[in-house]
Amino acid sequence: xxxxxxxxxxxxxxxxxxxxxxxxxxxxxxxxxxxxxxxxxxxxxxxxxxxxxxxxxxxxxxxxxxxxxxxxxxxxxxxxxxxxxxxxxxxxxxxxxxxxxxxxxxxxxxxxxxxxxxxxxxxxxxxxxxxxxxxxxxxxxxxxxxxxxxxxxxxxxxxxxxxxxxxxxxxxxxxxxxxxxxxxxxxxx
Amino acid sequence: xxxxxxxxxxxxxxxxxxxxxxxxxxxxxxxxxxxxxxxxxxxxxxxxxxxxxxxxxxxxxxxxxxxxxxxxxxxxxxxxxxxxxxxxxxxx
Numbered sequence: 001x002x003x004x005x006x007x008x009x010x011x012x013x014x015x016x017x018x019x020x021x022x023x024x025x026x027x028x029x030x031x032x033x034x035x036x037x038x039x040x041x042x043x044x045x046x047x048x049x050x051x052x053x054x055x056x057x058x059x060x061x062x063x064x065x066x067x068x069x070x071x072x073x074x075x076x077x078x079x080x081x082x083x084x085x086x087x088x089x090x091x092x093x094x095x096x097x098x099x100x101x102x103x104x105x106x107x108x109x110x111x112x113x114x115x116x117x118x119x120x121x122x123x124x125x126x127x128x129x130x131x132x133x134x135x136x137x138x139x140x141x142x143x144x145x146x147x148x149x150x151x152x153x154x155x156x157x158x159x160x161x162x163x164x165x166x167x168x169x170x171x172x173x174x175x176x177x178x179x180x181x182x183x184x185x186x187x188x189x
Numbered sequence: 190x191x192x193x194x195x196x197x198x199x200x201x202x203x204x205x206x207x208x209x210x211x212x213x214x215x216x217x218x219x220x221x222x223x224x225x226x227x228x229x230x231x232x233x234x235x236x237x238x239x240x241x242x243x244x245x246x247x248x249x250x251x252x253x254x255x256x257x258x259x260x261x262x263x264x265x266x267x268x269x270x271x272x273x274x275x276x277x278x279x280x281x
Contacts, residue, residue: 025220032213040207048194054210065220100192104199134193141193 006077014078021068028065031078036061039082046090046145048102056093060086080159087142087160094138101138105149113148117180128186132179140175147172 006014014031021028039060044053063085071081094101110129111121119125136144139161146157147168158168232239 026217028216029213032216036211037207041201044202045199048196050206058210058216061216062219062223065216066223100194102196103193104196106198130195133195 011073011075011077015073018068018071018073018078021065022071025065025068028068032061035079035082038079039086042083042150043086043090045104046102047093048104052093052097056086056089059089063089074159076153076156076159080156083156083160084162091138101141103133103141103145103149105145109149113144113176113179116148117176119180125183128183129179132182132186135182136175136179140171143168143172143175 017027017030021031036057040053040057043056043060044050047053047056060082064082067085071078093099107126110126114121114125114129133141133144142161143157146152146160147154152160154169154172155165157172158165161168163171232242
């Protein structure tokens with residue numbers, strides 16, 4: 001189990017905090033304290049710029065507070081709701097600035113992706129995979145980042161990207177398939 | 190092709206860096222500003238709304254004022270015409 005997964009008791013306790021914040025916005029402070037760091041890290045990994053990360057995080061929490069009355073519990077942590085808003089804010093930032101997208105990953109994440117395609121991991125394959133990733137569309141890269149570089153559950157990935165768990169799973173494996181085919185065609189796999 | 194810059198094994202930002210702009214008070218302040226209804230704040234605080242309203246009231250007043258004047262003028266003319274016709278009726 002990784003850090004993104006929560007027990008049912010945790011989810012229930014969190015839901016009580018969300019309901020309290022719905023009734024009194026000042027009580028959103030508890031959730032702000034709890035999630036400021038994860039949201040900041042989430043944004044920072046993608047924006048790669050200090051000042052931009054600060055602005056995006058501030059907007060994320062303000063928009064979350066404004067959207068709180070419409071929030072409905074769907075079996076995923078409240079953080080998924082915040083990450084979804086943060087993701088939209090990050091996309092908005094890149095659309096406006098037309099800057100290069102920042103992708104943060106660990107070397108071992110590439111190995112995990114290769115294993116997921118049913119192949120054996122090697123340095124050469126990791127290098128080729130990195131090159132193939134450059135051709136992904138931003139929405140596909142988001143799924144890969146969430147699933148393989150941040151190790152989130154498909155339910156959470158789906159919630160953040162605005163789709164259901166099954167769709168998130170199907171789309172992620174299609175992207176992996178596409179990458180594999182591309183690498184086979186290039187002769188390097 | 191979308192441009193990406195890949196960062197392998199990046200350093201996570203430190204606690205100091207993360208908390209530099211952490212301020213729930215500011216979030217609440219922005220929230221209040223965005224959700225505070227118009228009627229709870231004195232109207233003169235919203236300059237644009239206040240000036241637009243003033244302009245509309247001025248227009249309404251002008252229409253009423255000049256509209257009335259024109260109507261009274263028309264009435265006067267109609268009365269004088271009537272009187273003239275009454276006078277001329279009696280003459281041989």
